[in-house]
Structures are given as C-alpha cells and as structure tokens.
Amino acid sequence: MATEVVLPALGLTVEKGKILEWYKKEGDPVQKGEPIFLVEADKVTTDVESPSSGVLSKILIPVGVEVPILTVVAIITEPGEKLAAKWMVEGPAVPAAETRGEPPGPVSPGERPGAKTGIPGDRDVVPAARRKANEYGLDLSRISGTGPNGVILLKDVEGVFAAESKISVVKASTLARKLAEKEGVPLKEVRGTGIRGRIMQADVKTYLERPTPTASGPPLGSTLPMSTIRRVIARRMSESAFSAPHIYFFSEVWLDPLLQFREEVLLVFEKHFNLRPSINDFLIKAVALNIADFPMLNAQLKGEEIHIMPEINIGLAVAMPEGLIVPAIPRADRVGLVEIVRQRSDLVARAREGKLTLQEMERGTFTISSLAQYDITHFTAILNPPQSGILSVGKTDEKLVMVNGQVQAERITRLGLSVDHRIVDGTTAADFLQHLKWKLEHPAFTFMSL
Amino acid sequence: MQMPHRSPRARRPSRIFLHKREENGMREITFREALNEALKQNLQRDERIFIMGEDVGCFGGIFQVTAGLMEEFGPDRVIDTPISESAIVGGGIGAALNGMRPIVELMNIDFTLVCMDQIANQAAKMRYMFGGQMNIPLVIRTPSGAGRGAAAHHSQSLHALFMHIPGLKIAAPSNPHDAKGLLNTAVLDENPVLFIEDKMLYNMKGPVPEEYYTIPFGQASVKREGRDITIVATFRMVNKALSVAQELSEKGLEIEVVDPRTLCPLDKSTILASVRKTGKLITVDEGTRCNGFGSEIAAIVAEEAIECLQAPVIRVSAPMTPVPYGPTLEKFYIPGEENIKEAVNRLMAYG
Numbered sequence: 001m002a003t004e005v006v007l008p009a010l011g012l013t014v015e016k017g018k019i020l021e022w023y024k025k026e027g028d029p030v031q032k033g034e035p036i037f038l039v040e041a042d043k044v045t046t047d048v049e050s051p052s053s054g055v056l057s058k059i060l061i062p063v064g065v066e067v068p069i070l071t072v073v074a075i076i077t078e079p080g081e082k083l084a085a086k087w088m089v090e091g092p093a094v095p096a097a098e099t100r101g102e103p104p105g106p107v108s109p110g111e112r113p114g115a116k117t118g119i120p121g122d123r124d125v126v127p128a129a130r131r132k133a134n135e136y137g138l139d140l141s142r143i144s145g146t147g148p149n150g151v152i153l154l155k156d157v158e159g160v161f162a163a164e165s166k167i168s169v170v171k172a173s174t175l176a177r178k179l180a181e182k183e184g185v186p187l188k189e190v191r192g193t194g195i196r197g198r199i200m201q202a203d204v205k206t207y208l209e210r211p212t213p214t215a216s217g218p219p220l221g222s223t224l225p226m227s228t229i230r231r232v233i234a235r236r237m238s239e240s241a242f243s244a245p246h247i248y249f250f251s252e253v254w255l256d257p258l259l260q261f262r263e264e265v266l267l268v269f270e271k272h273f274n275l276r277p278s279i280n281d282f283l284i285k286a287v288a289l290n291i292a293d294f295p296m297l298n299a300q301l302k303g304e305e306i307h308i309m310p311e312i313n314i315g316l317a318v319a320m321p322e323g324l325i326v327p328a329i330p331r332a333d334r335v336g337l338v339e340i341v342r343q344r345s346d347l348v349a350r351a352r353e354g355k356l357t358l359q360e361m362e363r364g365t366f367t368i369s370s371l372a373q374y375d376i377t378h379f380t381a382i383l384n385p386p387q388s389g390i391l392s393v394g395k396t397d398e399k400l401v402m403v404n405g406q407v408q409a410e411r412i413t414r415l416g417l418s419v420d421h422r423i424v425d426g427t428t429a430a431d432f433l434q435h436l437k438w439k440l441e442h443p444a445f446t447f448m449s450l
Numbered sequence: 451m452q453m454p455h456r457s458p459r460a461r462r463p464s465r466i467f468l469h470k471r472e473e474n475g476m477r478e479i480t481f482r483e484a485l486n487e488a489l490k491q492n493l494q495r496d497e498r499i500f501i502m503g504e505d506v507g508c509f510g511g512i513f514q515v516t517a518g519l520m521e522e523f524g525p526d527r528v529i530d531t532p533i534s535e536s537a538i539v540g541g542g543i544g545a546a547l548n549g550m551r552p553i554v555e556l557m558n559i560d561f562t563l564v565c566m567d568q569i570a571n572q573a574a575k576m577r578y579m580f581g582g583q584m585n586i587p588l589v590i591r592t593p594s595g596a597g598r599g600a601a602a603h604h605s606q607s608l609h610a611l612f613m614h615i616p617g618l619k620i621a622a623p624s625n626p627h628d629a630k631g632l633l634n635t636a637v638l639d640e641n642p643v644l645f646i647e648d649k650m651l652y653n654m655k656g657p658v659p660e661e662y663y664t665i666p667f668g669q670a671s672v673k674r675e676g677r678d679i680t681i682v683a684t685f686r687m688v689n690k691a692l693s694v695a696q697e698l699s700e701k702g703l704e705i706e707v708v709d710p711r712t713l714c715p716l717d718k719s720t721i722l723a724s725v726r727k728t729g730k731l732i733t734v735d736e737g738t739r740c741n742g743f744g745s746e747i748a749a750i751v752a753e754e755a756i757e758c759l760q761a762p763v764i765r766v767s768a769p770m771t772p773v774p775y776g777p778t779l780e781k782f783y784i785p786g787e788e789n790i791k792e793a794v795n796r797l798m799a800y801g
Contacts, residue, residue, distance in 0.1 A: 126761060127756045127757045128759055130757070147761075147799060148799050153760065153801040154760045154801060156801075302726075
C-alpha cells in the first residue's frame, strides 16, 4: 500500500510551508522515522520524518515551493509496488476526485506542459466560478472541473457548495468508528487530530471524557470548526458590515388594526384555503407593496452603478442552529396573500430541513428579520448583501399611549429599518418606513386585493 | 448651375415604392425605402441639407437609395460628383464648415481608404485642433459588406478601423426602423458621422413609422431577451443571431441578442448588463478577425466584468483573408448561422 507523505501541521496558526531540502531522491529507500525533508514555516525550520518504510517513489513538491499544510508532497511505496497512475503526472492528468471525498494531490509544476503557473493546485477556473468559490470560502483545489480540459465551471463550485451545505463526510479510523458506534458518539462533533483531520480512537475517548456542556451551546473551552454555512455567513456579514455604511431607523407601529383584521379573516381563510395567515405574511405583502412605491429599497450597488432590481422578492430570515437562512418569495408585490402564505410556509419548512435551492436563497431583493417571538423591543440588522434594505421586527407589546389627550392601551411593535447609505438617503428611508407604518395601520386599504 | 449631363445609365424613372400596410397599422417598407424616406424628410425639413456623391442624382444611387430625390429637390440639393472620394468628402467638410449640412455618399466603404486623410485626419480632428471653434455636421453614408459577388475591393466591412479614430461617430443600423431613426439623428449631429449601411439589408422589410423620429446614439437595443448566452452582433449579423436564437429556443436555450446600433458612441452598460446576466458572450461581426469589433467588446468585458464570465468569450468573424470572388468561397467567408451555432456549442461545454 502506498503512503502519502504530507506536509504536517507545523503550528496552531501556520498555514503554509516551504520545503528547503529533500534528504532523499526519488527511488531511494526510506525507513519509518527517518528524516526525509526539511521544511520552513514562519521562519522556523523542522525536519520531517517518514511516516512509513519503503521506497520514496515520487517527489511531488520540489524545493523552494510554498504549499499549504497537509498537501501531499511525496509518495512512498512498498518495495516492488508500482506507483499508481494518478501520481505519474504527464500532461493535464488531474485525478477525478469525488466532490466530497479525498482531495486530489496537487500536480508537480513543470511536468505539465502548458501548466498555468508553477503553483501546484492552481487549476483552470472560469472567473465566475473563482469568485463564487471565494464567496463560499471553498478551496478550489478540492473541486474537480467538468469543463473542457478539466476547467472548473461555475456549476462545479455550486455543486460542491450545495453538497457540503447538506452533508459533511467525517473521516475517521476504523477503531474510532467502532468506539463511537458503541458509545453512541456523533462523529460530527468529535475533533480529529490524525492526518488531515482524521478522527482517531484517542479523539473519541477525549470526547467521551469531556465536561458536560452548559444548558445551551457548547462547553467552555471547546473549539468548534466553522461549518461551511457559518463560514459563508461570517464572510457575507463582514463584507456587508464593513463595506456598506448602515443607517438605522425605528418606528413604532400600532398593530391593533392589523391583528384585528387578521382575526376577522382567519376563519374564512382557513375555511376557503385551508391556510392560516400569520402576521409575517401580512408584513411581507405590505413591505412588497411599499417597495413598489420606493424602488430604491430594491436596489443593489454594483461597482459604480445602482441596479434597481426588476422584481420585488422578499426574503424572510429563518433561524437555524447553523445560522440564518433567507429564502425569498418572488414578486411578492404582485401575488395574492394566499400565494404568499403558501410560499412562506413551504419555504420555511424546507429551510428547516435544509432543502432549499440556491436560487430560492439568492433571488431575494429585500429581507425581513423577525425576533418577535423573543422579548426584544427592537434590534439593528445587518444588510443581507447585496441588498440595500432590511427590516427588523421586535416583539409586540401592550403599552399605554396618549391619543388625543386620552390614555389608551395599544399593542405596539417596533420596526427597524437598516439601509445602505451609499444608495439610500435618510429621507428616503424615513419616508419608506413612515409609509410602511401607515400601510400596516390601515390593513383594509392595503390588503384590498388579496 | 447648368442642366446636368444626363448619364446614359439613367434610363429609368425613379422607382415607385409600393408600401404594404400591416394589419395592425404600421406599414412595412424596405431598408432602402426607409433611408430614402429619411433623406426626403430631411431635405424637406432643412434647406441647408444636401446630398452629394457618385451617381446619387440622375441614377438615384448605386443601390437606389436616393432614387427620385433629384427629380423632387433639384440638382442643387442632390449633386452628382466625379469619381474622386477625396473631393466628395473634402467638399462635404468645406460645406459643413461653412454652415451647410451635407450628406455625402461613398459608393462602398472600401473607398473610404482612398479618402482616409479627409475622414480621419481632417473631419475627425478639426473640432479638436481648432479649439472647438467649428462644427462639422457632415454625414458620410456608405454601404458595406459582402454577399453580392463584388469581390475584394467592393465587399469589405471596415467599421472596426473607424472605431479606432476619435472624433468620428459611427451608426450601424440592422433593420429599417433603426435605419431611419439613426439617419435622422446623424443629420442633427454637429459632428462627422459615418453612417454605414449593410448592402445586403437594403431589401429587408420591416415596420417603420411614417412620421419623423430619431433614435439616440449610444443606445443599444436588446433585440431578444434571454438568460443563457449573450450575443452582441452588428449589421446583418443581428438578424442571423436572431434566427439562431429562435431555432435554439425550441431546444430550451434562451439567447439574448444585443444590437449596439451605434459603434461610437458604444452603449457599454447594456452590453455589460447582459453579460453579467448570462455569463457567456459571443460576438458576431462581418469584419475580419484581428482587432475587429468583437475584440473591443471582449476587452471591455474582460476589463469591467471578468468575474461574471462563466466561459471564454467567442468571436465569430470573417477570416483574415480578402473577400473571395467565387460565390461558394464568398458564402464560406461571411459568418453565418452555422458559425454562430458552432460557437454556441462550444459555450455549452461550459455548463
């Protein structure tokens, strides 16, 4: 069995290393534990020992090339064993890797005629795919290309992202798996310390001996790797928060008319359509109609151009344990309330099961984020890039209000609006919010066409 | 001016144009008739406008675009010239500088090379070199393109050469409606405008309003909307792209066809918006490959929207040879539906 020699993890924050010297040549015999090359990382040099005995059949990464940690740098075969075809690099022989399995080793530079650059792992990627991969935080060297000559296409990146969002394959040793099964340990939660993050038996034992977690959330002192979704959310939220100047507006909406309206139509709705509209559904429709009057809230900044999107697709933020997902209802201003209720329930249900399509998440042009079920008066939301507006909804509270000199009890909710100040000015945002408030306070007028 | 010498070729009277009226009201006329109408309406509108060129008067134009105009407006407004392109354009420049609004004709775009100095060095640069002191409201009309077996000297598509010269506007209509509107705009412009007519389009019929109207320069027209591939095409190639798009739409592929309508000023934002939407671009142009129209579009996209590209940009163009004389070879030379479909197939390998 051939052994892959990898560039080992050289430190907690080290990401790359450079081989300074190979102590052995191709074809030399090696002993397990014998130093075979010298690596430099962050100005520190270390000898790396051979992981097994045999023959150093192939050196994949030559001296002087900087590669990421855990890159396969050489192959050791047993005496008499033939080197597998995939390691013999002649021409564009990129091994066809499964999208969620082992990453293929990088190709030795200089051996591939017409190789793009000398950097191993640098494949041909179409520009749109490269950008998407950056956005999703995906490593292009792990993706196999289905285009001509193995070019990585946009759909290859999308495919990997979709697959990874759903499943993550856990690499574990046989012993670890046996122990985990016996003890009922979910392998996803175990941190692997073997080669390339492989879970070893010792890791499962460590997990079993861990301190019990607190009431909600992971235990103190634990380290969680970021899931793909978390990484994407982190990236997008940072991008939004640090590039779009946010301004925030709040307005208190008197919700009694709407709540009453809903009560009145609820029974009839249920009887006729077998659906129960929630306040969110009315909110979605009202917001969509409001955007039709204020198209700048449906705009996106692309370079130097403000693109006012042709359709009003309202996204509703759905909280999941891994993070926030925002499926969008298309053309919410033009479809009837019945359709909105149907679509909203379908999208939210599928969001919770992780069964949304990318298009359903990407088509949104404005987002509504509601924490009404929590005891939160109001909050500021970060724009969902590349949108220019987001509405936050706080809880509905019964308050005492002065109306024409009389004290009254009213049910009030606080709406928050965040907008991108590069595109939307204060007066437009204020106007938008004011008109939205009016729409919600006059439901019969607003929802006349169901 | 004395009575013009009637050329022996001018045996026939002006053509009588039969206008078919479409059932829903807008009549359909040919590209040639649309231009003739535009010229006539302009000659009526403004007495400073006049037409000048070889065989434009008595003969009515080599392609009959100016038929009937000399009879109606007289030899002072529609002037036949000797065979001297430099004099035609030079005379036009002089007239324009002195307050007239000439529409001169060069019988084929190939002949612009004879008077290149007048066009590129004089007309195009005068405003700049004289500190903005003069207007040169000159329109140079010229037919371009192959397909009539007219061989290498009478079949070229040289618009790419002129895109490279600052100070010249270029109109590139692909159908009768755009032809009339763009010509009207060209006549109103205070700058030299090269108004290029694809000679194979003269017989193309299409709906054209009867009244006077203009189409602004620098405004491309999306002739067909689609999500899968963008084709940017010029002149007759627009119609070939549309025909391919129609055919492939039955197979589920939606191709967006963008007609720039003016090559200078060029409507970049419509083109870029389309490429951003589809991620795939084909340019179709009858000019030769090197430094052709397609090259400029590809460069603009590479510079301003590269991250939207999901596949390479493909240029469909004529090969780097002179236009052949033999009909079979000439047909092979001109980009056709098959070339466009081949480009589409290449792009579909990219998903």
